[in-house]
Amino acid sequence: MALSPEVCIRGAGIVGRTLALLLARERVRVALVVPPVAAAKEDIRAYALNTASRALLESLRAWPDAAHATPVREMLVNGDEGGRVQFSAVRQKVDALAWIVDVPALEQQLADAVRFQPQVEVVSEPVAAPLTVVCEGKASATRDALGVSYAVTRYPQHAIAARLEAAQSHDGVAHQWFNDHGEVLALLPMGGVQSHSVALVWSVDQLRAPALLAQSADEFNAAVSEASHGVLGPLQLTSERAAWPLSRAIADRWTGAMPQAKGASQTWALAGDAAHTVHPLAGQGLNLGLADAAMLADVIKQREYWRSVGDPRLLRRYERARRADVLQMSLATDGLQQLFSHSMGPLPVLRNWGMRGFDRTRLLKHWIANQAMGLKA
Numbered sequence: 001m002a003l004s005p006e007v008c009i010r011g012a013g014i015v016g017r018t019l020a021l022l023l024a025r026e027r028v029r030v031a032l033v034v035p036p037v038a039a040a041k042e043d044i045r046a047y048a049l050n051t052a053s054r055a056l057l058e059s060l061r062a063w064p065d066a067a068h069a070t071p072v073r074e075m076l077v078n079g080d081e082g083g084r085v086q087f088s089a090v091r092q093k094v095d096a097l098a099w100i101v102d103v104p105a106l107e108q109q110l111a112d113a114v115r116f117q118p119q120v121e122v123v124s125e126p127v128a129a130p131l132t133v134v135c136e137g138k139a140s141a142t143r144d145a146l147g148v149s150y151a152v153t154r155y156p157q158h159a160i161a162a163r164l165e166a167a168q169s170h171d172g173v174a175h176q177w178f179n180d181h182g183e184v185l186a187l188l189p190m191g192g193v194q195s196h197s198v199a200l201v202w203s204v205d206q207l208r209a210p211a212l213l214a215q216s217a218d219e220f221n222a223a224v225s226e227a228s229h230g231v232l233g234p235l236q237l238t239s240e241r242a243a244w245p246l247s248r249a250i251a252d253r254w255t256g257a258m259p260q261a262k263g264a265s266q267t268w269a270l271a272g273d274a275a276h277t278v279h280p281l282a283g284q285g286l287n288l289g290l291a292d293a294a295m296l297a298d299v300i301k302q303r304e305y306w307r308s309v310g311d312p313r314l315l316r317r318y319e320r321a322r323r324a325d326v327l328q329m330s331l332a333t334d335g336l337q338q339l340f341s342h343s344m345g346p347l348p349v350l351r352n353w354g355m356r357g358f359d360r361t362r363l364l365k366h367w368i369a370n371q372a373m374g375l376k377a
């Protein structure tokens, strides 16, 4: 890149790379910081991505092929005492409720797209630019160095992820079970509509997680089969298992002036997990991060011709627009997690009764499903 960059993006996860591509499309010169690190293990997770995320990634030609992005045509959410909520793509009048996307495939698509984008220069160290966007994930060192408070509430849970092969085809159905300790098991359809492959995300008590990770494959298969009530028949582990500690957090400031810069000529903004983290039970963390990237790119695109990309007024527009959305999702997922964390008195009966009642409320269900799909109406 002959001219100096206008935006420096620190962190080349899915949010950082997506933002780099969105800005480059608007002819903004981007430096993307990728520090030289030892090759990490391949991520065995699969993400539930919503309609808005799909449209965004497709517009960047970074959406994985059909074998790596499986449509969810139905979602069955089961309570601990017979409560059940069913979401259906047909009833929502959409092609899919979400797509279960293979994480390494998506990362590869984005890495390839960045490689062929001349407006994006990959650098190993941060460089000075009118705007620095911090996309370093939840443990962001830059955010901490900027003195931003990121109050973390830890859940006493770890999420175990793995891939399994089921005896029966998943038929495009995503299953989720809540138990009375707030543990949540999800089996998500993968490998195309008729496949038998499923991605597991099992949020379990942090004290139980090490034992589940240490179990033999046969013991683990049996534990998952039992927790999933055998809906897909016997299950076979096909990957390693990995676990993530779970927390909820939101940064108190998302934008500001660079401390070492003179005046407000250099500014910063946070995006993705560097700005917020939510419990994965609703599969929304990355969807929120991609919506941040889309919004930030949009305010930069729509700016008056005389404003710099790092103009504090633009950044405030971005922060205002995204913070409300993130808070709403954070409260909703936390509320759901809390609802199933207690088994005292009449609570189990009430929450399952509530689920059955909710299942019958067409309009509210339609509205909630639209929110989760990233459709506002």
Ligand SMILES: Cc1cc2nc3c(=O)[nH]c(=O)nc-3n(C[C@H](O)[C@H](O)[C@H](O)COP(=O)(O)OP(=O)(O)OC[C@H]3O[C@@H](n4cnc5c(N)ncnc54)[C@H](O)[C@@H]3O)c2cc1C
Residues within 6 Å of the ligand: 010, 011, 012, 013, 014, 015, 016, 033, 034, 035, 045, 046, 047, 048, 049, 135, 136, 137, 138, 140, 141, 142, 159, 160, 161, 201, 244, 271, 272, 273, 274, 280, 282, 283, 284, 285, 286, 287, 288, 289
């Ligand atoms: C078990 C589990 C399941 C999940 N399932 C879903 C789901 O189904 N749907 C969904 O939408 N979300 C899901 N999420 C959330 C999702 O994983 C995150 O929201 C998403 O990965 C955040 O992306 P990011 O790019 O902001 O951060 P990250 O993915 O953390 O990427 C940050 C990048 O920055 C780099 N970095 C860090 N520090 C520096 C530095 N100092 N300088 C330069 N680079 C740096 C890192 O190496 C990394 O590449 C799940 C999370 C978990 C734990």
